[in-house]
Amino acid sequence: MKRELVAVAVLLLSFASAAAAQEKQPAAKPAPPPIEARVRKLWDAYKNKDKATLSAMLDGDFRQFEEGMSTFAAKKAQVNSVDEFDLLSYTLSDFNVKSVGPNAALVTYIAQYEGKSGGEVSKAKSAFGELWIRAGSEWKGLYMQETYVK
DSSP, rough: HHHHHHHHHHHHHHHHHHHHHHHHHHOOOOOOOOOOHHHHHHHHHTTTTOOOOOOOHEEEEEEEEEETTOOOEHHHHHGGGGOOOOOEEEEEEEEEEEEEEEEEEEEEEEEEEEEEEETEEEEEEEEEEEEEEEEEEEEEEEEEEEEOOO
């Protein structure tokens, strides 16, 4: 009889600890959309002056604003800007992807890059904020804002 009571007690304790372990585990977060890879692909396309890929990755209503600009730039201006600026190298870091709806995400990150325009080489460190939307099965850039970091 004593063995049976010990066995029942051990069994009850194991059920209780298993239930407690299940309660302590936080709910799994859904995986963020694969937008970081899309952002990196966009930078590669810019560096390689691949206008077809750039155009395909930006929504038709794309807009951009950078420091020093007086108005928003549209998709066509962004795609054609590869003709005026040679992106020589870049490093992207500190990615944060935040879902803002079932088909939209806010992406922020830091970019350090070097480029050449008009024969002059320049370096920059900037914070980027971008809004990406799902168009069908693809994620496309809708808005981009660059702010220089001192």
